[in-house]
Amino acid sequence: MGYLMLVIVILSINDILYLRSRGKKEICVYLLLMVLVGALVFFYYSDTERDSFAKIIFSLIGKEG
């Protein structure tokens, strides 16, 4: 997870520097997406043994995976 977070930080800095000339809205949307990505990374790596997405959907629709 550490390496991935590092990649996210480096990409974010690079993209925000590029987006500076494009306006605030572009940066806000970008940050929103990156925060969502960060949350997903944290969610997944906090317990990699948790039920997969497919399994969660199967349990929701009441089907055997």
Next chain:
Amino acid sequence: MLASRDKISIRQAIILFIMTVTSSSLRLFPAYAAKTGERAGWLSPLFAMIPFICLVYIIQALFKNNKEANLSDVIYKVLGKVFGKAILILYLIWMLILLGTFMRYFVERFLSSVLPNAPIHFFTVSLLAVVFFAVRGGIVYIARTTEILFLIFSIVFTLLFLLNLSNVEIINLFPVTHYDLWPVVKSSFAIIGLWCIFPFIFFFGDRINDKEHIKRFGLQGTVYLVITAFMVLIQTIGSYGYSVIERVSLSYIFVIKSISFLDTIERIESVALANWVIADFVTISVVMYILVNITKSLFSVSDEKSLVSPFTIFAFILSQFIAGNRFELENFSSYVLVPATIVMGFAFPLIILILGKIRKKI
């Protein structure tokens, strides 16, 4: 003649679509057709062709008076901002799931064929790095690269088919009777499900020229899709019979392994696998570009380049989170992805067209 250097032609868009569905075709069609249609399963593309042609006509009708628009613009125009945004969020989530699934299938193919002990991240990172730079380059670069890759893919695919013809036994494909009609119709379900990705290409419709020719090139694409689907099904079901093919994962690679030409050319599955990777690259790139464009429309932003990074990382995580193992992934595709893609790719555009006509917006 292209009107703008930032745009691609409808012919290139159709090639992008064909290459996008090719990877999944090789994986999905033989197993599904053999399981549902049994001996006559190879005829299923014929029945899948009819709804696909309807879909081409639906898309043509949607863009008849909206030549410079993309699918998001059409959705906004017909449904209004609020409902339009809700539908776009649905499409965004759906495309994210498709992206994660396609990535995972790419990895699983290597793990279950040539490199079973390799770390999963090795494949994911390798492909995503290439896709990242390709998508940042823009759709024109992807489309031009895909034109060349399409040619290479078609040549290799046809050569492998011809080499494999000697293994095909007529007894595995015939007899076909009227009792096979319903199973064949049912087996075409998976093919329709996959081909329903077609409308998603038009999420970057504002980057596609000559949309008045969607019907013409769409129908030409249908011929190519049907022929290649036939080729895949004939060489798989025809070589080993439906009872074997329905039980084998990666039946296409399994069949290619049996090719022997003049007792010198053997074990050429790596060629098929390399060819398959070409298709995977295009699939992932196109889906990611679609995601970027949906996001652009959803948040009314103009920059594409910066949106590639979040979706690349999304793809990396989702490819791991989407399923626990290969069986779960295959079940997820059969029970959830295929039916839902028909709804998102066929039913929704049809509803949008009908509503648009009623409200006189299209």
